[in-house]
Amino acid sequence: MWKTIRVTILLVVLVIVAGRTWLDRVETQSWKNTLWVGIYPLNGDGSPAAARYIDSLSQQDFTNIETFFQRESHRFGVTLDEPIHMELYPEGKELPPLLPDHANVFGVAWWSLKLRWFASRAAKVPGRTPARIRLFVLYHDPSSLRSIPDSHGLQKGLVGVVHAFAVKEMAGSNNIVIAHELLHTLGATDKYQPGTGAPEFPGGYGDPDQKPLYPQLNAEVMAGQRALTSSQFEMPASLRNVVVGPVTAGEIRWTHP
Numbered sequence: 001m002w003k004t005i006r007v008t009i010l011l012v013v014l015v016i017v018a019g020r021t022w023l024d025r026v027e028t029q030s031w032k033n034t035l036w037v038g039i040y041p042l043n044g045d046g047s048p049a050a051a052r053y054i055d056s057l058s059q060q061d062f063t064n065i066e067t068f069f070q071r072e073s074h075r076f077g078v079t080l081d082e083p084i085h086m087e088l089y090p091e092g093k094e095l096p097p098l099l100p101d102h103a104n105v106f107g108v109a110w111w112s113l114k115l116r117w118f119a120s121r122a123a124k125v126p127g128r129t130p131a132r133i134r135l136f137v138l139y140h141d142p143s144s145l146r147s148i149p150d151s152h153g154l155q156k157g158l159v160g161v162v163h164a165f166a167v168k169e170m171a172g173s174n175n176i177v178i179a180h181e182l183l184h185t186l187g188a189t190d191k192y193q194p195g196t197g198a199p200e201f202p203g204g205y206g207d208p209d210q211k212p213l214y215p216q217l218n219a220e221v222m223a224g225q226r227a228l229t230s231s232q233f234e235m236p237a238s239l240r241n242v243v244v245g246p247v248t249a250g251e252i253r254w255t256h257p
């Protein structure tokens, strides 16, 4: 008797979670209404440099992400005037759970559950419209950091964790990383080789039909870098030289097969 009740409850919970994930997906890929994307800045290393940088942030620092989505979606025939709206929320105090290095499948699943639970609490800001997609941006002082930790965007839960540099000169490339992780939450996959970071051909090239092929004028957003030659790559300085390729456009349903 008890066992049946327990199994039934578990099944109901699973059906609700699966239904919710499915609805999120349909809603965020319909491109009929403007999607609200929240930037939740956090001091990633507790440094004074990151604190000052976060204090200096304004809505304006993220508008070129809106312009990028507008320009690229219209190229693929989306008619919605403003596909995404970026909204800057006040600085949070608590850092999101971090994905342990070399986590196995269960480790990743457990981390993603903890992250969703964290996001549901941390994204609530009194008196502000809640964002549909929550991006926690951890700023780091570049002088004390050699390499930046990996950023993540999850479609299940519509949440992302982005590591960024707390300097104005890096604002352009920070926004490329934010756009990349945002696209993961919308269902886009990576288009670079995990080991080398090389853009995959053709999906990871800004224009795989460009003649001559090298150097590529633009980077594909899910590859992150533009190919200068078949073995040299470079991250552009801003979203002006980044495009959404046809494969990514299909994954986020700007186009329909």
Ligand SMILES: [Zn+2]
Pocket: 180, 184, 189, 190
């Ligand atoms: Zn990625």
